[in-house]
Amino acid sequence: MNVLATSSLTRRFGAKVAVDAVSIAVEAGESFALLGSNGAGKTTLIKMLTTLLPPTSGSASVAGFDVVRQSAKVRRAIGYVPQAISADGTLTGAENLRLFARLYDVPRRAQAATVQAALTFMGLQEVGDRLVNMYSGGMVRRLEIAQAMLHRPQVLFLDEPTTGLDPIARTTVWEHVSRLRSEAGMTVFFTTHLMEEADRWCTRLAIMNAGRVVITGTPIDLKQSLGIAAASLNDVFTRYAGTTIQNGERYGDILQSRAVARRLG
């Protein structure tokens, strides 16, 4: 069953077409990666799927609800970790979680237990009462994922969840996400520009270039489709996007990802 589907989903900003007639379908339980360089339209697409941005044309449904007409129902069914660092540094980890437990209508009596369970699940039980300013980058990301899963969403959206993290923190974050997927049966939809990350942590991926989805498939199928021995996802990307992943980066995007990296320390 499709838990997420788009049909000719398009978003224009003035003359620029940021997302161009994208049609994709994701099944429940998948870990779906959207792979592309910065500026390829990944974030715009995820903003439309999470009801933050209305599409210019086309349609999308998430958890069975239309993202435009039933946006309130979509919001109840999803969790979202934005690309920027969205945990509040001037609150403690537990306070960040408590706020979102209330915003997500976790019943009052269950709130304390829910917050505690989320901290424990993400390996943050020791630091729950510390200000988030004191957290390492990986801890912040894990806290943000905890914030986004308090209400047991059907689909978890992660926009470049590991940008700016060192390899060890990156792996820890992904291990927690896959545990979440296997234990809670959540569907994970994430964007990345790291080939090896997509290769290792997704069940299926779509490659995006200049607003369009150029190909969709499992990492293995895509690699085999090239017909060369030991093809990597990098080869796949170059073949289908017609460019290497770094070439599409814009100056502003580079500044933004550096800023994120700096904040994550």
Added chain:
Amino acid sequence: MTSSNPERSPGGSGNSPAIWAFASKTLAIAGAEGRKLGHDPTELLTRAVQPALWMLVFGEVFTRTHAIPTGDIPYRDFMAPGILAQSVLFIAIFYGIAVIWERDLGIVHKMLVSPTPRTALVLGKALSAGLRALSQAVIIYVLALVLGVGMNWSPLALAGVLCVVLLGAAFFSTFSLIIACIVRTRERFMGVGQLLTMPLFFASNAIYPLSVMPRWLRVVAHFNPLSYQVDALRRLMLAPTGSGAAGPGAVAEFGLPTDFAVLVLALVGVLIVGARLYPRIVR
């Protein structure tokens, strides 16, 4: 931004009635802000300096000169409520900076993706500004006590002051949020904020009564919500002087029912506009 905005505020469709969910979420947002202040109250201390200067320097000088007619109450008494209103204004009017900052951090994105009515998000932020503003009321009361201003200490009057401060801060912070949603960057916001603060302050009855203003300014002041906030504070904060009809009523101009009506309506107005514009700041 061509497509119309189809999202009406969705009340909580869970088990609890929508109005409770709305109130609970609004308070959750304001509560989180309160905790932030608890973790780091330095901001409140530095903010105490400005009203102190106005009261101790400006107020004392003008009390001596008797340059401004304030009926039978000393100028320092007259201006104390005005300076409170001014401090509330200064705190609230730059609230948009925080909105833009939180947008850059992604906090706004995450709030907007949660099933929280947009009006609750905006009102929660407005109440947070109110919390900060209340600290100013405490400072003004301390200064008034030190300077010997005749204050009205009745619990009812104090509760009234609390309401007016919350209303005023909520109005101006939401007004500021609207500006932030329109100008979108910190640099532009700083410019607009500076541009607005002083005219709002001077085109009000905060430090001189409407009666001394030229006619055009008096007209402008009547359209300035700050005037009504000052008026309400003047009536509620100052002690009755005992000389019959005179007292704070003699220097107040609109009457409490008008003051409250204007402030509440103004707040409702900016809340409606703010709730519509707030989701646009992330686009």
